[in-house]
Amino acid sequence: MKKVLIAAIAVATSLTATVAQAQDAFTIQLKWVTQSQFAGYYVAKDKGFYEAAGLDVTIKPGGPDIAPPQILAGGGADILVEWMPAALSAREKGLPLVNVAQPFKSSGMMLTCRRDSGISSTADLAGKTLGVWFFGNEFPFLSWMQQLGLGTDGGDNGVTVLQQGFNVDPIFNGQADCVSTMTYNEYWQVIDGGLAAEDLIVFKYEDQGVATLEDGLYVHEDNLADAAFVDRLTRFIAASMEGWKYAEANVEEAAEIVLDNDDSGTATFEDQVRMMGEIAKLTAGSNGALDPADYDRTVATLLAGGDAVISGAPSGAWTHAITDAALQ
Numbered sequence: 001m002k003k004v005l006i007a008a009i010a011v012a013t014s015l016t017a018t019v020a021q022a023q024d025a026f027t028i029q030l031k032w033v034t035q036s037q038f039a040g041y042y043v044a045k046d047k048g049f050y051e052a053a054g055l056d057v058t059i060k061p062g063g064p065d066i067a068p069p070q071i072l073a074g075g076g077a078d079i080l081v082e083w084m085p086a087a088l089s090a091r092e093k094g095l096p097l098v099n100v101a102q103p104f105k106s107s108g109m110m111l112t113c114r115r116d117s118g119i120s121s122t123a124d125l126a127g128k129t130l131g132v133w134f135f136g137n138e139f140p141f142l143s144w145m146q147q148l149g150l151g152t153d154g155g156d157n158g159v160t161v162l163q164q165g166f167n168v169d170p171i172f173n174g175q176a177d178c179v180s181t182m183t184y185n186e187y188w189q190v191i192d193g194g195l196a197a198e199d200l201i202v203f204k205y206e207d208q209g210v211a212t213l214e215d216g217l218y219v220h221e222d223n224l225a226d227a228a229f230v231d232r233l234t235r236f237i238a239a240s241m242e243g244w245k246y247a248e249a250n251v252e253e254a255a256e257i258v259l260d261n262d263d264s265g266t267a268t269f270e271d272q273v274r275m276m277g278e279i280a281k282l283t284a285g286s287n288g289a290l291d292p293a294d295y296d297r298t299v300a301t302l303l304a305g306g307d308a309v310i311s312g313a314p315s316g317a318w319t320h321a322i323t324d325a326a327l328q
Contacts, residue, residue, distance in 0.1 A: 022054060023054060023055065024054055024055055024056065024232050025055075025056050025058070026050075026055050026056070026057050026058070026078050026232050026233075026236050027057070027058040027059075027060060027077045027078050027079075028041060028057065028058070028059055028060065028077060028078070028079050028081070028217075029060045029062065029068045029071045029076065030059065030062045030080075031062050031068055031080070031081045031082055031083070032061070033061050033062060033063055033262075033264065034061045034258060034261055034263070034264070034267075035185070035258060035262070035267060035275060036184070036247075036255055036258050036272045036273075036275040036276035036279050037185070037215070037275065037279055038081065039243075039244075039247040039254040039255070039257070039258050039279065040240055040241070040243040040246075041057075041059050041240055042059065042243075042254075042257050042258050042261050043243040043244075043246050043247045043253075043257050044057070044239045044240050044242060044246075045057055045059065045243075046260070046261075047243065047246060047257075049239040049242045049246075050236070050239045053239040055235055055239065059261070060076070062081075064165075067135065068080040068081065068082055069082065069086070069087070069090045072097075072218070072219075072220060073095050073220070078223070078229070078236075079100075079218065079219050079233065079236065080097075080217070080219075081215050081216070081217060081218075082097070082218050083137065083140075083212065083213070083214045083215065084213035084214070084216055084295075084298050085139035085140055085143075085212050085298070085302055085309055086135075086137070087099065088298075088299070088302065088317060089139060091314055092310050092311065095220075096220060096221035096316075097218040097220065097221070098218060098219055098220075098221045098224060098316065098317060098318060098319055099213075099216045099217065099218055099290055099295075099318035099319070100218065100224075100233065100237065100318075100319060100321075100322040100323070101216065101217040101237045101240070101288045101289070101322060101326075102213060102216045102217070102288065102290040102291070102294070103215065103216075103217070103241065103244050103283050103286055103288055104215040104216070104283055105283065105284065105285040105286040105294070106206060106281065106282045106285075107140075107204075107212060107213070108182040108184050108278065109180070109182060109204070109205040109211065109212075109214065110180075110181050110187060110202045110205065111130065111141075111179075111180060111181070111202070111203045112171070112178060112179055112180075112181040112186075112187055112190055113128075113177055113178035113202070114171060114177060114178070114199065114200065115198075115199055115200060115201055116199070119177060119201055120201060122148055122208070125148070125150060126150060126159065127155070127156045127157075127158075127159070128177040128178065129159070129160040129161075129175065129177050130161060130162065130176060130178045130180075131162045131164030131170045131171070131175070131176040131179035131180055132161050132162065132163065133164055133166070133180050134163055137180070139212070139302060139309045140210055140211070141180070142305050142309065143212075143302055143304055143309060144205070144210040144301075144305075145159060146304060146305040147210065147304050162176045164176070164180055168181065168186050168189045168190050171190060171195070172193055172195075181202075183281075183282075184274075184279050184282070185275060188271070188274060188275075209301075211298075211301070212297075212298040212301055212302065213298045214282075216290070217237070217240075219233060224321075230322070234326045235326070237322055237326040240288075241287065241327065244283055244288075247276065247280070247283075248283055248284065251273060251276045251277050251280060252276075255269060255273040256269065256272075258272050259272055287323075288323050288327055289320055289323040289324075290318050290320065290323075295317075299313055
């Protein structure tokens with residue numbers, strides 16, 4: 001694949017240098033609903049970065065009933081936002097996703113627990129009920145439990161897994177001792193729901209040594225042999241990273257742009273500013289190129305969890321060819 005991709009990049013670069021680009025259509029499928037988690041893409045569109053790159057970009061929000069890899073496989077998008085564990089699992093199952101850029105440097109994943117449940121360290125998780133997101137989000141959690149030596153089928157020596165909806169209700173209604181949260185979203189729902197920070201103990205996946213890469217950009221491997229696609233993709237990545245860095249530096253403006261694109265009417269400016277501030281911490285330090293050390297850590301974490309996630313080290317799951325061309 002590498003030789004074919006290098007050739008495609010060379011052709012794309014030549015095309016870009018000699019031909020004025022028309023407004024080429026390009027579609028991104030988001031992992032979740034419109035919110036500051038995806039501010040970089042909305043900012044790039046609103047500020048004209050995509051237009052300047054000769055692109056007419058469509059941003060498709062996700063949701064609880066949308067599986068981004070299926071959208072991509074069905075031709076409904078050119079690129080998708082996905083967490084690496086889910087992307088690697090999909091690749092092993094036959095959908096050849098390739099990471100072409102990694103705007104997020106750090107993980108925002110946490111397990112948030114009530115202190116009054118008797119939890120003060122990971123040693124106290126045994127016998128507890130933990131809320132876990134599925135649909136590909138469960139993989140880092142399963143690897144973590146494997147490393148802690150905790151089964152996930154209940155009992156005093158394991159944990160009971162509650163398939164958590166995309167809310168934090170179980171920590172309030174007594175269904176779970178802990179719930180899955182992100183630093184930029186659900187944790188604040190717990191706080192806004194009436195529990196104070198001192199009532200909680202959080203286990204950040206980064207601190208536990210089981211953090212895996214989140215919100216990377218993935219395309220279908222076959223498309224990387226198409227010079228025209230690679231040309232559009234390279235321009236998209238360059239403009240998107242311009243959007244991300246603008247969002248980092250202009251948190252309130254980025255939040256306002258996100259709100260302008262939210263059709264649900266449920267998001268608030270305060271929430272989106274707070275989320276964007278947290279998101280900026282996760283994208284800080286990334287120029288868009290995947291750090292191989294972060295990739296290796298992700299794979300090692302997943303392999304430590306057994307074959308529930310991936311059965312072996314993947315091959316060809318990422319490339320620097322696009323970011324090398326986009327960020328030069």
